[in-house]
Amino acid sequence: MRRLFLHINVSLDGYVADPAGDIDWRFADKEFQDHIDALLESIDGMVFGRTAFEQLAAYWPTAGEEVSATQRRRMHELPKYVLSRTFPRTGWHNSHPLGDDPARLLGDLKRQDGRDLALFAGGRAATSAVRLGVLDQLRLVVNPVLLGGGTPLFDGTYPKADLRLTDTRRFASGALLLTYDVAAPGTPVR
Template identity: 35%
Template sequence: MAKLTLTTFMTLDGVMQAPGGTEEDRTDGFEYGGWSVPFADEEFGRFMDEVFGRVDSFLLGRRTYEIFAAYWPQVTDENDPIASRLNALPKYVMSRTLDKAEWNNSTVIRGDLTEEVNRLKQQPGREVQVHGSARLAQSLIALGLVDEVNLLVFPVFLGKGRRLFPDGGTPTAFELTGHRTTSTGVTIQTYRPTGPAEFGTFALGE
């Protein structure tokens, strides 16, 4: 049985939109695309290689699928640990507007998100991975469907843009299961949900 993991690049103020390029996603007039690029280093690359070394399939939103499908098929180096897996492994696109997915080994799914995710988890394998896919990621978090989260927090503040964590959903506690910091100050944190969030008070007793 596979687990669903979410890997997200995020600014200090929670923005996850268009980390990889100026033209990646200008939705809602976003002008700050490519904010992660100045912070890339060997440790960052090593971590991403580790993540892609555990994947057996991908679950993507329509927008991220289209961005990936326009870029990664052009990277034909079979030894590239990211491109080789993205180009070859099964990719499931959650979309009600996409008619067909032509990138190799891609399938459009349109059913109930919880049912579709649970069906993917029942397949043998290690990880069904979600990368980018802001709206999909927000829905998965709100529905409590994510088994593990990799947050790569970049030391930059943008002040606008689509953020990862949604309003609504069930308050949930997480356990930190791994952490490291790159030479450029990117903190890489891995969390898994442990159950409902708990609440208390620091107020002085009577």
């Protein structure tokens, strides 16, 4: 059975975008790019919120030498699933809407054989995934910056979820990758 994990950059004060909606405060050195290459090679699909999907669909089909060959290839070939009832029409290869019952469709995808699925999203989609109870793991890249406002990682209401820290990685930039497993409802965290 595959897992669905959230992989997202966040500021130390809990924001995924600054007050202007920009994400250029995130670091993107060679070490981190190598991490992203390895991550993309390790998964069998990507899940996006509608907004992130639209932004990425405008960029990746024509991405050039500014990104690695691994990223260009994997962003093209991997299946892309969109958390949206209204599917944005793009020419981005292998894209699929999750429609009116994303929890059921994501559950079906997770029950298939294969490698894990990654949710690359913004705050609204991350909150929706927590609310739907479909996340198995959170991989938070905590960047050494205080933004003082912006788009919070989680916004709105969602059920309590117990987490267990399973791994940490420190990047030379000072960012930390914190990996948390999500306990099934009613399961104590050990």
